[in-house]
Amino acid sequence: MKHVILGATALTLLATSAVAQEVTLGRFFGDCEDAGTDTSASVGEACIIQSIINAADAEIDGLSINTLPTDWGNYYDQIVAAYAGGTPPNVHVMHRHRVPEFANIGALADLTDDLEGAGIDPSDWEPAALEAVTYNERIVGVPMDIHANLWHVNMDLMEAAGLVEDGAPILPSSPEEMLEHARMVQEATGQDYLAADFAEFPIGVRVALALIWQQGANIFEGDTATIDTEETRNAISAITQLFDAGLSNPQLNYADSQQAFLNGEAAVLVNGTWVVDFYAAEAARDDEGLNSYFVADFPTLFDEGATWADSHMWAIPSPVKANDPDTYATALQVLAFINDHNLDWARTGHMAVRTSVLESAEYAALPHREEYTGTADIARDTPPSVRYGAIQDALNRELQAIWLTGKSVDAALADAQSDVQDLLDR
Amino acid sequence: MNRSYYWLIFGLSVPAFIWLVPTVWMVSLSFQPNELLARTTSSTALGLIPIPFTPDNYIALFRFGQVPMWFLNSLIVSVGMTLAVLAVSTTAGYALARLEFPLKTPIIILCLMGLMVPEQAVFIPLYTMFADWGWHNSHHALIMPRVAVPIGVFLMLQFFKAIPKDIEEAARIDGVGWLQIFWYVMLPLARPAMMTLAILTFLYAWNDYLWPLVSAQQREYFTITLGLASIQANFAQAEGLGRVMASGVVASLPVVVLFLIFQRYVVRAMTAGGTKG
């Protein structure tokens, strides 16, 4: 089927006297087959990115894009396997946190000197975005966004609990206040205060990390794990106090927590920027559940503001640049096209990376955008490490052990400490 | 047919119904709108009856040929693997069962040892080998590793051993060569055993997940098993449960239909395989 379509595309391109250069593209974000080419109408991460890709395929002469796997679960396993098998996609998306793992062994093409020629202006990128794609002072990717954890708020429940002021929710400024707010919501509405995926993906880890950073600490510095600390205990007890009081349910996974929020069963959902447009669309629907939606910056419960953040970026494997200049040039065109559509991608809810987009009126006019302008300033992540994935996994395992299986905090932190130290030592 | 028989059937229909419920539910969900499923999966009769009803999930599925493509891959890989396994197993099984030649016992022992090696013990070196050869993302990369597993050889060996000697001897006296005996006498006799082996291999190929997961990184070469894994990530589930379920139904339907048609044969073949094995 696909071959037929590709073949047909190639034929039409031949007719216009251009030979189609095929570019294979690897991405996650999920499937969206009927995305079309209208980059300003699609909704949700999967469909917006696919519409941009489809538009690039349609608008750039002599180019056809073949989209490879799009699933989340095994994405990096498969990309690693593809690199090792000598068949990496010509262009692929990745997270900033994976850059050290790939760039460390020279797997990513150095784009520094080729960006201008392809029509990409790195000086337009926000400093944080430029830093995200820089490794050893060379640019190894084109950033697409900065995404971060937000508090998605159900205003009806907050209103009922008396936690709304001037059209904005009143959010806690300390763990104690959070517990108090949670009680108020519970008493007024009978619903949970806070929901998040504490049981599956590392979103619970990201909540805990934010609270650790808010106390000026971190989980490792250099080659030393610093998990078994007072700050980590504070962060964990801030979360578990809600579970213990029955004001939040740690057993919901990603889909379940999202459904709880959309059904109006939780006042706050901690989740990323990527769902803002989806929730806004759900809230606009005329039915039960979530009807009044607000997006808030992750509140500061301790000393300084901090929320977990990462970046999506696009990279080209180094063998493509070394062995196949034609494909490399075409791949750069694709990156330029994506870079040009930064505003469209930001419609998901993600923060744009280009200063010119951030300052534009269109960007400011995106739904709910003015409600989380503070997030860019508090965006953080753990220090770069080639073992990032495994470290996140170890943390996720031990934190889940605390709130899902009743493992003692002391034992879990001791185990997490030694596991992460082992990973750093390897 | 006494009363206790009807009680037995009645008593068994309850677990049978429970057994069927998950499948019925999958089919029912696949006919319900995604927006509804994002909020509730139990709108009518616990969700077991698809009301409100929509065929949209299937239309979306067929308009963008991914699931059909994966299905075709599964078919190519499963049929290819089955044929290859049949070819090498019948020939080798016959030689080891009915022919006398030097080193026969060491070869049998060597092959027996291969039975001890699970797929998971060799998938890493196979991965690096195929990477060196540039074999990944191809149908033969998905087929070949299983063809080397000697289980089929032993199934055929045991079957051929059980055939009375006189059949062969009669042919030998007529002056028929060994290869002709194999082709004209033994193979027709071996049909039930071959059917068993074919079914076992086909099911294995269809269900294998680990090796395709490692070897096929491009979705052109995904099998349906792998493709389904790729779209059932929870992010997709939260936003498109109906579509994911429709993919599951499409992936299963042809195999289920095949099974229902050949059921009698499948069961009979497995019975033969079970008692002889």
Next chain:
Amino acid sequence: MPQHQGARLVLSQGQAAAILLLPFLTIYAVFLVYPFFKGVWISLHDWNLMAVAFNPDAKAYVGLSNYERVMWGSNITWGAWASPAFQFIGLAGAVASAWLYRTGRAGKVTALAMGGAALLLFVLPGFHPGEGGRWYDRRFWPTVGNTILFVGLAVPGVTITAMLLAAALDGETRAKAVLRTLFFLSQVLSVTVVTLIWQIMFSPRQGLIANLTQLFGGSPIVWLTAEGFAMASIVIATIWWSLGIAMILFLAGIQDISKDLYEAGALDNATGAKAFWYITLPNLKRTITLVVVLQIILHFQVFGQSHLMTNGGPNDTTQVLVRYIYQTAFRDSELGRASAMAVFLFVIMGGFSILQFVLGREKDQ
């Protein structure tokens, strides 16, 4: 065929055998024997998947250190009561097999195999880190334990259910044939369809089971993320999935039992459950052994259920060996360590295969 006789007869038995054997032996050597030894070789190296792909020399011979880092620790000591539950079962098993042999209820080889396995169960869990010591890889042995637990739950589950169903469904009537089809049907589904269905079945918010419990006023169980239920969930899904072939094998075994036995039994008033207990069961011994060993080998390699339904969680309670190997190789890129674990898996599976072989031969004698 007469016209071909002369030409074809030239082939000797040896030549014919060579021609017939060559295709299989070639494939066998290239795709199984060689990779097996290469796997052992990789396990002796510090071998990063990505780094070696970009620079073939980026691997280093490290001897047995991968095995040590996976399976051993610092200050490991042995105690008879380090893990009482396992060790007690082991000890009891050893005593039982000696008793079975003494009283003539088990053959020599069976008794030896059972006793050996039981002794291992006594000895192995006895190792533990002493004062100030620790396992180098804290997760490996618990992962092995989870895999054994999974096998220990799934195999009896499948075997008993399949046997009872087979006994009840043996017969030529149309109703029985339909029911057989129903129970067999799930077997042809692929693992990803099965996990897809059961993931949703078990979901505490969208799941059918949760919908049902809520209907009766209960609060839904969070199957896949609750420590006590996660393993049960993947076992239930597995039983639902893989019952069919076991049932077919039992049906075949039951049909092999002479009808005369039942007729004789009926004279002694042994029908229904009684007939099952006194006639069917004793005559099914061989089939039971076959099914159990086949299932052990099959389920020890569990991967998809854990990988797709629970991600090995919560707190690693459903992390299984093959998933750990897969993750170590393709997420952490540590082929050396992963290969060492794969060799360990091979040793276990090889043990069961030998057991299967030995038991099979004993029955033939």
